[in-house]
Amino acid sequence: MYYKVNLLPSELEHRMGVSTRRLIVTATVTVVISLMLAAYAFFLVQAQLSRSELAVVQQRLTVASVRAKEANSLKQRRQQADASYKVKEELVDGRLVWAGMFDDINVNVPVDLWLTSMKVYPEGKTEEPGKNSGKPEPPKGGQPDKTAVVAPARPSKVVIEGAAWTVPSIGVFLNNVVSLPYFNDATLEEFHFDEELMATVFSISVSVKGGGW
16 A cells, blocks of 8 residues: 655645636636637638638629620610611612602603603702702711711602603693602693793602602
């Protein structure tokens, strides 16, 4: 059998004793500090992850914004192309119609009558013939839009000028023109005898049916 013998003097025996309360306090403080450090480290990691995610989101937003602008630009170009195609299609169809109209007018010209000019005037035209014809006016308060596709104004009137050896031929021609499917009515604006030509000079105004161009 062994015996433990304390060889310390009596004044040191109290100092070497273990305090349970102190151990509890020390352990508690250590745990609290450890938890605080762990929470701070977790916060730092989460903040770094959030910054990384925010940078990725901003990059995606930038790419999406660029693609949206490109899509918008493509949409505008497509709309302009469609409008331009529509205008060109209308012009081609209109030229075919008007080519046929001029041929029909020539077919209905009497033998002793000839035409000197045919002038077409668009809808809403109030100026005198020959003044600034065919030139679009720029929009008020700014420069004209160079990208806008504008269809030409539809013609509403045709003025036919010519001469005839006999006055009855003018009446026959006027009646023939009115019978064509392109026009609503025709008016004999003026006629007089030209001594140099030794013929009667005339001018006929014809109103065009809607949708002729």
